[in-house]
Amino acid sequence: MVLEIIEKLKVSSKASNATQDFIEFDDGTMLWNASLVLLNYICEHEDSLKGKRVLELGSGLGHLAVGLCRVGALVTCTERPKELIDLTASVQKQLSDVRLKLEQQMTAPETCTASSIRIHSKNYDCPSDQETSQHLASSSTSCSMGSVDAVALEWGEEAFCRSPLAREEVAPFDAIILAEVVYNTSYHQDLLWTIQKFSHPDIVIYSVMVDRPFSFMFFAQLHDLGLYDVEPITEYDSLGMDKNMVHMHRITMKKK
Numbered sequence: 001m002v003l004e005i006i007e008k009l010k011v012s013s014k015a016s017n018a019t020q021d022f023i024e025f026d027d028g029t030m031l032w033n034a035s036l037v038l039l040n041y042i043c044e045h046e047d048s049l050k051g052k053r054v055l056e057l058g059s060g061l062g063h064l065a066v067g068l069c070r071v072g073a074l075v076t077c078t079e080r081p082k083e084l085i086d087l088t089a090s091v092q093k094q095l096s097d098v099r100l101k102l103e104q105q106m107t108a109p110e111t112c113t114a115s116s117i118r119i120h121s122k123n124y125d126c127p128s129d130q131e132t133s134q135h136l137a138s139s140s141t142s143c144s145m146g147s148v149d150a151v152a153l154e155w156g157e158e159a160f161c162r163s164p165l166a167r168e169e170v171a172p173f174d175a176i177i178l179a180e181v182v183y184n185t186s187y188h189q190d191l192l193w194t195i196q197k198f199s200h201p202d203i204v205i206y207s208v209m210v211d212r213p214f215s216f217m218f219f220a221q222l223h224d225l226g227l228y229d230v231e232p233i234t235e236y237d238s239l240g241m242d243k244n245m246v247h248m249h250r251i252t253m254k255k256k
Helices: 002-013 033-045 063-070 081-105 185-197 217-225
Strands: 022-024 030-032 053-057 074-079 116-120 131-135 147-152 175-179 204-210 228-233 246-253
Touching: 033 063, 033 175, 033 204, 033 246, 053 063, 053 185, 063 074, 063 081, 063 147, 063 175, 074 081, 081 147, 175 185, 185 217, 217 228
Parallel strands: 053 074, 053 175, 074 147, 116 147, 175 204
Antiparallel strands: 022 030, 116 131, 204 246, 228 246
């Protein structure tokens, strides 16, 4: 769905620059357009994410995660435990819709690998995980997608130990996605700790945000760590959003 929305925004943005910060759906849920700007950039410029392990922090309803899955990324999307039910339900519905649409576009007997979704629905207060796995399509060479894991994760050292990501043998991620997560300064320190936890010399971090009061304080604190190089991304399609308000960055670890 998100890739189709991007195409519609590309068309509408040619006629107007009044695209708002979000899209509200009939069920009352919202999709932040800045995340679509980042997804569109990755689709057009960063083919290297295909087949790569991607961690998204603060995934909301998982629209960006599903979009990355559709271009071949192996995505782990994360949210707070109380938000995980909504995240997993949304991702499951989106992937089911994607599979149905892709299969309708194909001629029998072809099928589409619309990925699998593995849900860590553990409540932090419970002693064991409740994990379900839903395979959404069979294998095919004609239409290959990535995968989506939905996992409970709160930012910061104190909360991290309660996440399934802290208890499992987790292979290093190739990229971290930060889409509209720096608007609240009270979360900056915990977010920085979490980013460092998953960082390694080859990590690539993509950030997109709408300029809101004090949002850039996050990058000041990131700079003060002395661990990362921050490169502004200036050439991109803003999909009708005000380019003076939308900011994207590519973040890597400093070379020793």
